[in-house]
Amino acid sequence: MSRATLRACLVSTAIIGIAGVAFADDDVGTLTPEVAARVYAAKPNYSPYAGRNFPTRPFFGDTHLHTAASFDAGAFGARLTPRDAYRFARGEEIMASSGQPAKLSRPLDFLVVADHSDNMGMFPDLYAGKPEVIADPQARTWYDMIKSGKGGEAALQIIMGFSSGTLPASMIYGPDTRPYKNAWQDTVKAAEEYNDPGRFTAFIGYEWTSNTGGNNLHRNVIFRDNGDRADQVVPYTTMKPLGSDNPRDLWRWMQAYEDKTGGSVLAIAHNGNLSNGIMFPMIESFTGKPLDKTYVDERARWEPLYEVTQTKGDGETHPTLSPNDEFANFERWDFGNLDASVAKTPDMLQFEYARSALRNGLKLESELGTNPYKFGMIGSTDAHTGLAAVEEDNFFGKTTPQEPSPERLTATFVDNPKTKIKVMDWQVSASGYAAVWATDNTREALWDAMQRKETYATTGSRMTVRFFGGWDFDPADADNRNPGAIGYAKGVPMGGDLKAAPTGKVPTFLVAALKDPIGANLDRYQVVKGWLDEKGETHEQIYDVAWSGDRKPGSDRKVPSVGSTVDIENATWKNTIGASELIAVWKDPDFDPKQKAFYYGRVIEIPTPRWTAYDAKRYGVKPLPGTQMTVTERAYTSPIWYTP
Amino acid sequence: MIKRVIREPLVHFLLLAALVFAAYGLVTGQQSATGTIDVTQAKIEQLAGLFAKTWQRPPTAEELKGLIDDYVKEEVYVREALRMGLDANDAVIRKRLRLKMEFLNSAEAEASPPTEAQLQAYLDSHPDTFRQAPRVSFEQVYINPQKHEPDASAAAKALLGPLRKDANYAATAGDPTLLPAAMPLTDQRGIAEVFGDDFAAEVTNIVPGQWQGPITSDIGLHLVKVNERVPGSLPALKDIRPAVEREWMNDHRNVVEQQRFDDLLKRYKVIVEPLSADGSPSK
Numbered sequence: 001m002s003r004a005t006l007r008a009c010l011v012s013t014a015i016i017g018i019a020g021v022a023f024a025d026d027d028v029g030t031l032t033p034e035v036a037a038r039v040y041a042a043k044p045n046y047s048p049y050a051g052r053n054f055p056t057r058p059f060f061g062d063t064h065l066h067t068a069a070s071f072d073a074g075a076f077g078a079r080l081t082p083r084d085a086y087r088f089a090r091g092e093e094i095m096a097s098s099g100q101p102a103k104l105s106r107p108l109d110f111l112v113v114a115d116h117s118d119n120m121g122m123f124p125d126l127y128a129g130k131p132e133v134i135a136d137p138q139a140r141t142w143y144d145m146i147k148s149g150k151g152g153e154a155a156l157q158i159i160m161g162f163s164s165g166t167l168p169a170s171m172i173y174g175p176d177t178r179p180y181k182n183a184w185q186d187t188v189k190a191a192e193e194y195n196d197p198g199r200f201t202a203f204i205g206y207e208w209t210s211n212t213g214g215n216n217l218h219r220n221v222i223f224r225d226n227g228d229r230a231d232q233v234v235p236y237t238t239m240k241p242l243g244s245d246n247p248r249d250l251w252r253w254m255q256a257y258e259d260k261t262g263g264s265v266l267a268i269a270h271n272g273n274l275s276n277g278i279m280f281p282m283i284e285s286f287t288g289k290p291l292d293k294t295y296v297d298e299r300a301r302w303e304p305l306y307e308v309t310q311t312k313g314d315g316e317t318h319p320t321l322s323p324n325d326e327f328a329n330f331e332r333w334d335f336g337n338l339d340a341s342v343a344k345t346p347d348m349l350q351f352e353y354a355r356s357a358l359r360n361g362l363k364l365e366s367e368l369g370t371n372p373y374k375f376g377m378i379g380s381t382d383a384h385t386g387l388a389a390v391e392e393d394n395f396f397g398k399t400t401p402q403e404p405s406p407e408r409l410t411a412t413f414v415d416n417p418k419t420k421i422k423v424m425d426w427q428v429s430a431s432g433y434a435a436v437w438a439t440d441n442t443r444e445a446l447w448d449a450m451q452r453k454e455t456y457a458t459t460g461s462r463m464t465v466r467f468f469g470g471w472d473f474d475p476a477d478a479d480n481r482n483p484g485a486i487g488y489a490k491g492v493p494m495g496g497d498l499k500a501a502p503t504g505k506v507p508t509f510l511v512a513a514l515k516d517p518i519g520a521n522l523d524r525y526q527v528v529k530g531w532l533d534e535k536g537e538t539h540e541q542i543y544d545v546a547w548s549g550d551r552k553p554g555s556d557r558k559v560p561s562v563g564s565t566v567d568i569e570n571a572t573w574k575n576t577i578g579a580s581e582l583i584a585v586w587k588d589p590d591f592d593p594k595q596k597a598f599y600y601g602r603v604i605e606i607p608t609p610r611w612t613a614y615d616a617k618r619y620g621v622k623p624l625p626g627t628q629m630t631v632t633e634r635a636y637t638s639p640i641w642y643t644p
Numbered sequence: 645m646i647k648r649v650i651r652e653p654l655v656h657f658l659l660l661a662a663l664v665f666a667a668y669g670l671v672t673g674q675q676s677a678t679g680t681i682d683v684t685q686a687k688i689e690q691l692a693g694l695f696a697k698t699w700q701r702p703p704t705a706e707e708l709k710g711l712i713d714d715y716v717k718e719e720v721y722v723r724e725a726l727r728m729g730l731d732a733n734d735a736v737i738r739k740r741l742r743l744k745m746e747f748l749n750s751a752e753a754e755a756s757p758p759t760e761a762q763l764q765a766y767l768d769s770h771p772d773t774f775r776q777a778p779r780v781s782f783e784q785v786y787i788n789p790q791k792h793e794p795d796a797s798a799a800a801k802a803l804l805g806p807l808r809k810d811a812n813y814a815a816t817a818g819d820p821t822l823l824p825a826a827m828p829l830t831d832q833r834g835i836a837e838v839f840g841d842d843f844a845a846e847v848t849n850i851v852p853g854q855w856q857g858p859i860t861s862d863i864g865l866h867l868v869k870v871n872e873r874v875p876g877s878l879p880a881l882k883d884i885r886p887a888v889e890r891e892w893m894n895d896h897r898n899v900v901e902q903q904r905f906d907d908l909l910k911r912y913k914v915i916v917e918p919l920s921a922d923g924s925p926s927k
Contacts, residue, residue, distance in 0.1 A: 056824055057838070074739040081750075083894065106837050186747070193890055234697045241710040242698055253698065260700035464822045481816055482825065514822040517840040517862060580863045581788070583820055 055437035061110030062388040064380035070115040073384035077400035080386025082113040086194035098403040110201035117235035206235040210245040214339035216274040224264035224447035270307035274338040277348030280357035296372035309379040309432035311398040317355040331429040340416035359538035376453025376638030379432025390460040395430040395611040406619040430611040431459040453495025453638040461633040464514040467494040467601040469640035473508035495638040501593040512583040513603040521578025523562040531597035545586040548579035564607040571609040571617040578606035601637035753900040777831035778876040785818035787865040800858035807855040
């Protein structure tokens, strides 16, 4: 990559930031020469801060939160509305559905309320004063009462009218009435009310919950747009005849929305671990045929990100798939599909986890020309409580019955007598959040950063993680006062691409991680590499590239364990081990310029008490045998791909 | 033995099934031929409208027929289910109905937007909700203690002189870090999110204009130059109208919902059987 192009990358972010236009190309590393020429400044500024418009801080949020408007959340007892959810995420204290006050340690920067599209009910618009309604004299009277401040009286009369069957025909909210207002419009309105550009972003979104046979193919759909566009559609559902459980149909819906409204949407899949082998297929489950060109193109087009960690388990990789990865056995949910109706078999695993999908994606790309699994990483909660609360010491569970109580340490979550699969509440993971390197905290800037995959997943911690790839990083760059500036100047950020290697060059990476300002120190920064060999086989390798203290790697190149300071009984730990910040430059020692590859960063914290330890301490409850009591929080960056 | 049989869930299910089928036979025997499902023009329009909102185009004739057939199927099932009483005691349906009632209340609340006077009164009576905390803007130079053992503090102090002398020195001074070199006007809470609580508390007390420090954070040592301090204030309504309106509406929604519920509750006599002394249900 030429120096001019590299600078163009740097300024390309500026264009996005200023003009707020959609980033047409999801490849952060390329830019057309015309645009580059227009914005390329020939003379560098003296001041290193002037003209800088690359993202300088990550924004933390949740792209996947349910409220009472989701039928299953409501059935579980969730009472909080989308408005409550936004208030809580903004840092306000809220009364949880279980009747206890809840507050985050720090506000989040953004939130997507993603309620299930199925069963998003229709409601009458009694109060909007639509002509069809107020044509009726009685309705007119009530309408006037409302307008003159006697709304309470009118409401009671209306409600009584419903129950006694004396309501005017125009107001009966049976299926045949015209004046409708639906729950979707209310969801959109709530997001509009709480969206506060520059301070807090309330995204419009929903979850498309394809779940045929209990196999999880769920996707969250996130709008870049405001209510004026989102209001023109209704969410896509999974039930025929209007909806479908096939992702191809969801992609068609997304295309129709963009074509008609000029808006922008993206979809994020989650919980491949509960799909029983169909989340990242090579053979399409709906047809039994190998993926075709249309599938891979559309998936790559609409699904730039994957939700790799959440309350229902971690989805980076599995010990069976990555036997040499000592951190792979993490918050595992591998019993079967979502409703536990079919048990897991080992052959399913490679089509369920992010790392194996990234590997299979390289294979598919050589066969079909497009990599359908070229996704970036985010984490989110999938909480059904209206509370995006996944800090270990402040965990409000996945569902309302799992909000803090003395019972949740020993209660059962899933129990399917047919398959004998049982999942306990303690297995629910206090995870995760999405971190987005955006130029500003707005719908447009955050969405554009998601689209170009400049994101990483965390399991609930708010560590800052940088990951840059290029051909010319040298060790001195790790001593640069400003790693972000040198990273953008000499390489591409997470989510980017490295094209054919210049002769004799090897990929170099500038990696940096800063601990959560109120969290635990860092154990190590690893680079995970996957590649495709000449025989068409894929491989993976993990490299420890920066770590705390003066530990020496063993003959297997692995850095020994950092140890632990956790006092489980008292649910405490000390930052006497680990490092507050890790910065290094790393060069791939095993590079073959002919082989397609991906690289992503994984940052591991020192061990800390898991939410179960806080519960045991605070409630004085004895955990069940086998309960996991510590956790090593972590972050996964979006990969950088090398494509010769 | 009998007790065990009675407790067996399968027995419960079979009994329930027998009851349901008996009821079904009774009801359908009486009414099977009499029901009319009238798919009105308005209904067809609504089905077509929903399709158009989903797909951004009207349905074809075939698609519309599919929607109507499905609606008829749903209607038949719903009516039969209601006749059989399958809606009774269904937790999902009950929660859904409750949600709809609450939705009515919130729609009512939104139908009466606040007046200027109401908003001003709300702002006056809730100053703490809207008060802008004091804010500072600053630059910082980071000193990594691990790189300056044994006396990082002395190493930091040694940088103060050059920093005060040369305005451009800050850009290259200190150790590498992901922490921002400068922060725009930010309140203490916002600073704490990036630098931690201790640092945030200290930096808000520094006098602007000169490089000072070092001050300590959980990450390491920092030399700091505060550029501007803006004292806390209560903004005027015109500057924060959307926020006041949002808060007012949120309160108003709760008030309306409580009023509506209280009104409805008056229509019922509620009898709660006494609890036992320890608060558990009496046996």
